[in-house]
Amino acid sequence: MAKKAPFAFPSLAYLKKVFPTFPLLRGDPSLKVLHKKNFEDNFTLKKFSDIFTRYRQTPFTMPSPNKAVILLCSGGIDSVVLWEILLRKYKLKVFPLRHTTPKKQEEKAFQFFLEYFRKKYPKQCQDVFTFGHEFLFSFQKETYHLFEKDQKMRIPNLSIHDGKQTVAFTIPITRLGVYALKAYEYALYLRSYANVDVQTAFVAITPEDSAYYREATLTVLRSFNLSICTLLGDYRFQFTSPYLEKSFPFKTKLDIISFAKKTGLPLEMTWSCTDDLPSQCGECFSCLLRKRIFDISGIKDKTTYGRKGFWISQAGKKFIGRIQSSK
Incomplete structure (x- = not known):
């Protein structure tokens, strides 16, 4: 043997x-090459935009100062810098939302910035709400072979592209839809039990991400947003990533870390x-x-x-x- x-x-x-x-x-x-090929579906996105425009005049409006928003935050660079932008530039009250994680270092990074922003913006930075998973998404790693063998299930939603060729990977179901529903549920909770009117929930997805993740597109975010609004008949609720919105001044990952550099945000503490x-x-x-x-x-x-x-x-x-x- x-x-x-x-x-x-x-x-x-x-x-x-x-x-x-x-x-x-x-x-x-x-990094421009990342924008030449991505998973954004402009045809479908236009349809979603038309629907939201009909019901609320515009697909997205940044809340005015002192308004409350929910931010899904992991402790990584993109979400931590967005946290700072919302607090510093837009003067918003930010309610961080995150899921339980067995990763101690990621949790440590998040807790560091929670305390950091509490001290820096005591009236704006709110307590975190943590929700659990009914099951761990990590089990998906063991299901890759099903997607590879069954061609009907083979949907390449992770792509790496350089303008000449593409390497596509197949990733099972996204957890972003779960996060969208949890964000809306938390917004209802805040309105009902804390008398806090929250109509907007943010995630930190950048334009570069759409070059290799299908879920990292404005099309997918709009689809989740529309599903929630249609299901509950509440078209006021916004679920999006500011980095993907045209009106937001910070777009790329270079913009993000440049802003952090100017404001003295300790990025070395992110995970x-x-x-x-x-x-x-x-x-x-x-x-x-x-x-x-x-x-x-x-x-x-x-x-x-x-x-x-x-x-x-x-x-x-x-x-x-x-x-x-x-x-």
């Missing part, structure tokens, strides 16, 4: 070979890593994106990274195993 080859940790060069089409990993100095180690590994997909954004911006990355942490974990081994078996 042949012995199994020992597991070998992949190098950064190997990752770039596996993901050759992603400009952030390849070292492309421009991007897919694993739950004492420090961010610096080698997983999310960490590589994080490092590349800082590199492109010219802003110093003060994040403390570990070494090969992600790849030591079981999740890392399974991930690499899937890649190697598909070669």
Whole structure:
């Protein structure tokens, strides 16, 4: 019986070979390429916009100062900076909403910024409400093979594209729809029990994200928003990402970290890593994106990274195993 080859940790060069089409990993100095190909469905988006315009004059209106909004926040760069923007620039009362997570470091990052904003904006930053999952979405990792074998189920909703070719992956159901419903439920709770009128819930999705996630599009956000409004007959409720709205002055990830730099927001305290180690590994997909954004911006990355942490974990081994078996 042949012995199994020992597991070998992949190098950064190997990752770039596996993901050759992603400009952030390849070292492309421009992010514009991400906007040339994405999952945005402009035809459907126009239909949604027409419907919302009919019922509330405009698809989206930024609430006026002192109004209350809900923000789905993970503790990552995009959501933390949006938190600061809503508090600092728009003078809004922000009610953070998040789901329970077994990841201690992600929770630690969120709690750091909750206290940070409470001290900086004591009248605007509100207490967090945390909701649980009926089941863990991480189980989806074990269902990939079903989507790969059954062509009827094969819907590539994760795409990496560089203008020449596309590498498509299949990801099972999105959790964004669950978040949209939870946000509306929380808004009803605040209105009913706290006498707080909340008509807007935000998520932090950037235009770059739509280049490789189907759920990271204004089309999908509008579809969830319309579903809730239609179901409950309440067309006042807004569920969107400000970063995707035309009227919002901050668009790209470069805009986001530049704003954070100007305001002194400690981005090194945010959490991007897919694993739950004492420090961010610096080698997983999310960490590589994080490092590349800082590199492109010219802003110093003060994040403390570990070494090969992600790849030591079981999740890392399974991930690499899937890649190697598909070669």
